[in-house]
Amino acid sequence: MSDFKLGEVADAITVVAHLGRLTFYAPSHNLANSTEHDVQLRCQMSEPCFDVAHLGHVEVLTDRFDESLDFFTRVYGLKLSAQEGGSAYLRAWDDYEFHTLKLTAAATTGVGHIGYRVSSPKALERRVAAIEASDYVVHGWTKGDAGHGPAFRFEDPFGHHFELYWETKRYDPRPEDRPALKNVASRFVPQGAAPRRLDHVNLLADDVTTFRNFMQTCLGARVTEQIRLDNGRLGGCWFTINNKSYDLACTEEHGRGRGRLHHVTYATDQREDILRAADIFLENGVHIETGPHKHAIQGTFFLYVWEPAGNRVELANAGARLILAPDWETVTWTETERKKGQAWGLNTIETFHTHGTPPVNEIP
Ligand SMILES: [Fe+2]
Ligand SMILES: [Fe+2]
Numbered sequence: 001m002s003d004f005k006l007g008e009v010a011d012a013i014t015v016v017a018h019l020g021r022l023t024f025y026a027p028s029h030n031l032a033n034s035t036e037h038d039v040q041l042r043c044q045m046s047e048p049c050f051d052v053a054h055l056g057h058v059e060v061l062t063d064r065f066d067e068s069l070d071f072f073t074r075v076y077g078l079k080l081s082a083q084e085g086g087s088a089y090l091r092a093w094d095d096y097e098f099h100t101l102k103l104t105a106a107a108t109t110g111v112g113h114i115g116y117r118v119s120s121p122k123a124l125e126r127r128v129a130a131i132e133a134s135d136y137v138v139h140g141w142t143k144g145d146a147g148h149g150p151a152f153r154f155e156d157p158f159g160h161h162f163e164l165y166w167e168t169k170r171y172d173p174r175p176e177d178r179p180a181l182k183n184v185a186s187r188f189v190p191q192g193a194a195p196r197r198l199d200h201v202n203l204l205a206d207d208v209t210t211f212r213n214f215m216q217t218c219l220g221a222r223v224t225e226q227i228r229l230d231n232g233r234l235g236g237c238w239f240t241i242n243n244k245s246y247d248l249a250c251t252e253e254h255g256r257g258r259g260r261l262h263h264v265t266y267a268t269d270q271r272e273d274i275l276r277a278a279d280i281f282l283e284n285g286v287h288i289e290t291g292p293h294k295h296a297i298q299g300t301f302f303l304y305v306w307e308p309a310g311n312r313v314e315l316a317n318a319g320a321r322l323i324l325a326p327d328w329e330t331v332t333w334t335e336t337e338r339k340k341g342q343a344w345g346l347n348t349i350e351t352f353h354t355h356g357t358p359p360v361n362e363i364p
Helices: 006-012 036-044 065-075 122-133 206-217 271-283
Strands: 014-018 022-023 050-063 081-082 087-091 102-103 110-117 135-142 150-156 161-167 198-206 222-228 234-241 248-252 260-266 285-292 300-306 310-319 331-334
Touching: 050 065, 050 198, 050 260, 065 081, 065 087, 065 102, 102 222, 110 198, 110 260, 122 150, 122 161, 122 206, 161 222, 161 234, 198 206, 198 310, 206 222, 206 234, 206 248, 271 300, 271 310
Parallel strands: 050 102, 110 161, 198 248, 222 331, 260 310
Antiparallel strands: 014 022, 050 110, 081 087, 087 102, 135 150, 150 161, 198 260, 222 234, 234 248, 285 300, 300 310
16 A cells, blocks of 8 residues: 555545544445445445434334323433324434334334434435335335324334335424523433433344345345344344444344334433433332343343333443444354343343233234
């Protein structure tokens, strides 16, 4: 690289700076001449694809709406943006969108849909084209709801409904909810656990490898960590579509259910917030399933509880961990390693392997 002249090939390389260390990557073609087709092709390959920006919201179903809403606002500490049509639109205090949790009254529990915001209108076109060209079930366009504009809906092979959207409704705080500093989305109010933002969702699937193919094809997701069982099957996969360590996890379904939710998670600024939350849950009679403790996979500090209708909800703190390497190699955990328990030795509680929502006998 000693006779390398940056100016001569500046448009044909990608230069990535890592705190003083420069790494040069020579792509196979000139980026300046990239077509949408090229971008779409890269999204189908192992190269990072940033068409999808972030996990936007999760719709959680409840058959005990009033109790669930009381939990999510007074105890878990989300803020209520609106309530209409049998749904409550909720967000954490620094979520920039109108809602990140849509709590919907239903005959049972579980997940209604999972919404991802895309990076641009063009990125949405590329993703829609890729999904339509696939064999996955497509539901097509919806006009959106109180929290966002038109959304393109599709379905994974296990019955979970996904949507992609660009147009969103940003949260506009009322005067009493306006923050002192203008670079946060709303005022911090220490009501309940009061997490800062939506972090991730964990789904259950009969075949994690099939689910992984879906995430790579439809969202351009990368797998940051996974579990490989002794029988050769994938026990779990952790996916990212940006530089977070994960925004969706999928673990193997052991309860013979379909389209089930394992948990939804919000992030706190500090581990200490999670210890405080444990006492708040205890005082309010909330079922603490496991934690606080630290996951071996992803190193996330965690606490799992069940909201009144039975949906599992997590609080998590991933520290400063980010996935910056564009050529990140998936970390694979063996079954033997997993049997050692969580990071500091806590054994994974049995219900963590079996409890999902809705309960199996209520699945339509
Ligand atoms: Fe939505
Ligand atoms: Fe989690």
